[in-house]
Amino acid sequence: MLQSLNRLIGPAHRTGAAWLLVLMVASALTESLGVMLLVPLLASLGAADGGLLGSRLAAWGVGLTLGPALAAFVLLVLLRAVINQARNAAGLRLELAVINALRQRAWRALLNADWRSLAQMRRSDSASVLISHIDRSGFGINQAAAGLAALITLAGLGIAGLAIAPFVTIGGGLGGLLVLWAYAGTRRRAAQLGEAMGRAYRTIHAGLGETLDALRTVKSLQGEARAEAGAFAGFADLTRTRIAYQRDLGRGQIALQGGGAAVLAVLVWLAVARWGLNGVQILPVVALFARALPLVGSLQEAWQNYAHSRPAIDAAYALIDLAEAAREAELPKTPPPYLRQAIALDAVTVRYAQADAPALDTASFSITAGSLVAVTGASGAGKSTLADVLGGLINPDTGDLIIDGIPLDPAQRRAWRSQVAYVQQDPAVLSDTVRANLLWAAPDADMARIEAALRDAACQFVLDWPGGIDTRIGDGERTLSGGERQRLMLARALLRRPGLLILDEATSALDSHNEALIAKALTGLKGRMTVVMICHRGALLALADQTISLDRGRIVDDSGSAGRTE
Numbered sequence: 001m002l003q004s005l006n007r008l009i010g011p012a013h014r015t016g017a018a019w020l021l022v023l024m025v026a027s028a029l030t031e032s033l034g035v036m037l038l039v040p041l042l043a044s045l046g047a048a049d050g051g052l053l054g055s056r057l058a059a060w061g062v063g064l065t066l067g068p069a070l071a072a073f074v075l076l077v078l079l080r081a082v083i084n085q086a087r088n089a090a091g092l093r094l095e096l097a098v099i100n101a102l103r104q105r106a107w108r109a110l111l112n113a114d115w116r117s118l119a120q121m122r123r124s125d126s127a128s129v130l131i132s133h134i135d136r137s138g139f140g141i142n143q144a145a146a147g148l149a150a151l152i153t154l155a156g157l158g159i160a161g162l163a164i165a166p167f168v169t170i171g172g173g174l175g176g177l178l179v180l181w182a183y184a185g186t187r188r189r190a191a192q193l194g195e196a197m198g199r200a201y202r203t204i205h206a207g208l209g210e211t212l213d214a215l216r217t218v219k220s221l222q223g224e225a226r227a228e229a230g231a232f233a234g235f236a237d238l239t240r241t242r243i244a245y246q247r248d249l250g251r252g253q254i255a256l257q258g259g260g261a262a263v264l265a266v267l268v269w270l271a272v273a274r275w276g277l278n279g280v281q282i283l284p285v286v287a288l289f290a291r292a293l294p295l296v297g298s299l300q301e302a303w304q305n306y307a308h309s310r311p312a313i314d315a316a317y318a319l320i321d322l323a324e325a326a327r328e329a330e331l332p333k334t335p336p337p338y339l340r341q342a343i344a345l346d347a348v349t350v351r352y353a354q355a356d357a358p359a360l361d362t363a364s365f366s367i368t369a370g371s372l373v374a375v376t377g378a379s380g381a382g383k384s385t386l387a388d389v390l391g392g393l394i395n396p397d398t399g400d401l402i403i404d405g406i407p408l409d410p411a412q413r414r415a416w417r418s419q420v421a422y423v424q425q426d427p428a429v430l431s432d433t434v435r436a437n438l439l440w441a442a443p444d445a446d447m448a449r450i451e452a453a454l455r456d457a458a459c460q461f462v463l464d465w466p467g468g469i470d471t472r473i474g475d476g477e478r479t480l481s482g483g484e485r486q487r488l489m490l491a492r493a494l495l496r497r498p499g500l501l502i503l504d505e506a507t508s509a510l511d512s513h514n515e516a517l518i519a520k521a522l523t524g525l526k527g528r529m530t531v532v533m534i535c536h537r538g539a540l541l542a543l544a545d546q547t548i549s550l551d552r553g554r555i556v557d558d559s560g561s562a563g564r565t566e
């Protein structure tokens with residue numbers, strides 16, 4: 001438990017945690033002083049002797065009469081209220097700082113992981129961790145702080161109790177430890193329910209997220225009822241888990257309060273009947289226990305809640321560890337590779353985890369810079385994998401990506417991406433203006449450059465809209481057809497002025513008229529940039545200077561090639 005808390009807090013938040021600890025100790029001090037003050041207060045009424053505090057004050061020549069004792073009591077309560085407010089604020093600041101840092105770290109780790117690992121992760125699981133698991137981790141920190149505050153206050157009350165009535169306090173302390181020990185099983189169950197809750201959240205995220213992405217399919221397959229049942233199975237699990245947990249908490253509190261009152265009754269009986277304390281002497285002890293009892297309850301509840309949140313913290317770190325282990329090489333300080341002569345693959349093999357056969361099997365070929373290359377092959381032949389290797393997205397398991405005769409290491413492969421633009425079959429559009437979507441690729445591009453890219457990609461339609469390039473598009477905004485989206489993303493790719501343009505079935509949604517327009521634009525690019533097109537159809541295939549054909553990961557034909565590495 002301490003190890004996991006220590007990892008959560010980390011060096012960055014140690015000062016905040018130390019300040020919180022100071023405030024907790026200060027709060028506990030005011031609490032125990034308040035209880036100890038009862039003794040000289042009663043003594044001032046002539047009902048008891050002044051106890052340890054009374055004798056200390058007497059030794060310093062301070063006689064505590066009723067007025068000053070009551071004034072000191074009010075001041076102490078006020079001071080404690082102020083300290084507790086500061087403690088709560090510091091606790092909240094620490095909790096928020098820790099979860100923000102955790103979320104940022106998880107998000108950064110995901111963004112910086114290599115593409116192959118990301119492609120193999122389940123998106124809805126990552127979303128579940130980033131949203132709900134990390135929020136639950138925040139609750140775990142909050143509860144750890146609450147438990148620690150209760151523990152420190154109990155320790156302070158224990159010290160006060162030892163000064164007032166040592167035997168009764170030791171008896172009460174042992175009773176408290178016994179209670180905490182007896183609840184070990186409940187805390188284990190809390191952890192199991194926490195895991196079940198994590199599973200329910202993952203089901204909900206998968207059910208909702210994946211269905212929202214595929215609403216068109218769901219509706220056309222008349223799958224509304226099935227989709228509803230899928231997501232609600234997760235909600236039903238969540239409800240069951242939460243009720244079971246609340247029941248455990250409730251039972252715990254009943255047993256704790258009943259048991260605590262019984263322990264207190266036994267101790268009072270022992271104190272009066274066996275140890276000869278009178279009713280007034282026992283009063284501060286009763287006050288002390290009346291305060292300590294709910295604190296033991298709070299400590300147990302906070303511990304139980306922390307145990308319940310712990311699986312969420314572990315899941316967050318599991319994602320972070322996985323993504324950080326897959327971290328890409330840092331960008332090199334040297335300028336990115338620049339394609340002037342040829343781009344080649346030399347005996348490149350890529351095998352995805354859990355796949356029987358490699359997606360690319362010792363693939364070798366060379367492409368002359370400035371040429372137009374078609375890549376063909378049946379579905380699953382390895383075309384997209386080949387495009388990802390050429391674009392520097394995937395590091396081959398063996399073999400090399402070679403630019404102008406120089407094999408790229410992982411850092412240079414990452415840098416190479418600045419020279420590559422990629423248009424995929426079903427390109428994602430950001431929910432923003434057309435301008436923002438385009439500038440994502442080239443932040444410095446001016447209007448003339450934007451208009452030229454739009455014209456080259458047959459996107460004149462955007463300039464004809466009343467709002468022009470400031471029209472908002474994307475989720476919940478103006479909807480684009482599949483073909484419009486593909487052309488717009490081609491414009492974005494062209495705006496980047498890449499050395500290598502990769503089109504992964506990027507004209508599949510276009511009619512023959514628009515495909516012809518794109519074909520014309522691509523012909524105009526010959527010699528200005530290297531274009532690799534994954535395509536099956538005539539218009540684009542006819543343009544190609546070179547055609548590479550794949551079958552089950554192997555290159556079975558490479559016609560029109562200017563030169564091979566083999």
Ligand SMILES: Nc1ncnc2c1ncn2[C@@H]1O[C@H](COP(=O)(O)OP(=O)(O)OP(=O)(O)O)[C@@H](O)[C@H]1O
Binds near residue numbers: 352381
């Ligand atoms: N992320 C992945 N994890 C596991 N296997 C994968 C992954 N991506 C692709 N594959 C497998 O690798 C092989 C090649 O896939 P790839 O997408 O490169 O083929 P493709 O020729 O582009 O197919 P298509 O034309 O259908 O898009 C396929 O058998 C595919 O199932």
